Amino acid sequence: SSVSLPEFNIALLGVLGVGKSALTVKYLTRRYIMEYDPYMEDTYTKHECIDAQEIIVRIMDTYDREGSDPERYLRWADGIIVVYSITSRQSYEEARNYICSVLNYQNKTTREIPLALVGNKMDLERYRQVSKAEGSALATEQECLFYETTAAEDYQCVETVFHGIVKEIQREKERQ
Numbered sequence: 001s002s003v004s005l006p007e008f009n010i011a012l013l014g015v016l017g018v019g020k021s022a023l024t025v026k027y028l029t030r031r032y033i034m035e036y037d038p039y040m041e042d043t044y045t046k047h048e049c050i051d052a053q054e055i056i057v058r059i060m061d062t063y064d065r066e067g068s069d070p071e072r073y074l075r076w077a078d079g080i081i082v083v084y085s086i087t088s089r090q091s092y093e094e095a096r097n098y099i100c101s102v103l104n105y106q107n108k109t110t111r112e113i114p115l116a117l118v119g120n121k122m123d124l125e126r127y128r129q130v131s132k133a134e135g136s137a138l139a140t141e142q143e144c145l146f147y148e149t150t151a152a153e154d155y156q157c158v159e160t161v162f163h164g165i166v167k168e169i170q171r172e173k174e175r176q
């Protein structure tokens with residue numbers, strides 16, 4: 001068919017091990033797979049129906065190696081999901097840096113890129129190092145969406161993140 005569906009490019013950023021690949025696979029397949037090649041980077045496509053509208057979601061599951069150009073992701077993306085693990089304070093601190101790099105890019109290009117902050121691994125409550133309030137405070141400060149998720153258990157919370165960012169991108173497109 002020649003009908004082209006609206007496309008939404010979403011990139012996941014965050015330090016190694018926070019669960020970017022696990023969240024991506026969960027969203028695509030509803031399954032949790034424990035082991036991934038940590039250095040793999042790929043782009044995936046999912047057909048979706050959100051609010052009775054058929055769309056195509058493209059997801060870039062990144063691996064931010066030393067010296068890689070983060071702007072490569074930002075140029076491509078309509079929306080960004082910054083992931084940290086609730087079990088790693090360092091990954092939360094790094095999330096702030098990722099958010100700042102997105103905002104810097106935005107200011108430079110005057111293009112609004114909807115942003116979601118995600119605290120993953122909420123099933124590991126016993127090992128929590130970052131409170132929900134801290135995650136929420138960072139998101140409020142940076143004016144982005146905020147969610148806590150687990151790729152290991154509930155599918156719904158993962159879907160909510162992707163649908164949330166898609167809707168934010170739709171709103172942004174309507175403003176233009």
Ligand code: GDP
Pocket residue numbers: 014015016017018019020021022023033034035036037038120121122123124149150151152153
């Ligand atoms: P990435 O480097 O950000 O892509 O992280 P991965 O998706 O490869 O996940 C790193 C490790 O954390 C893997 O062993 C995953 O099985 C595990 N993991 C990812 N998400 C979760 C989660 O929500 N809960 C738990 N318990 N483990 C997770």
Ligand code: MG
Pocket residue numbers: 020021022036037038039040061062063
């Ligand atoms: Mg990965």
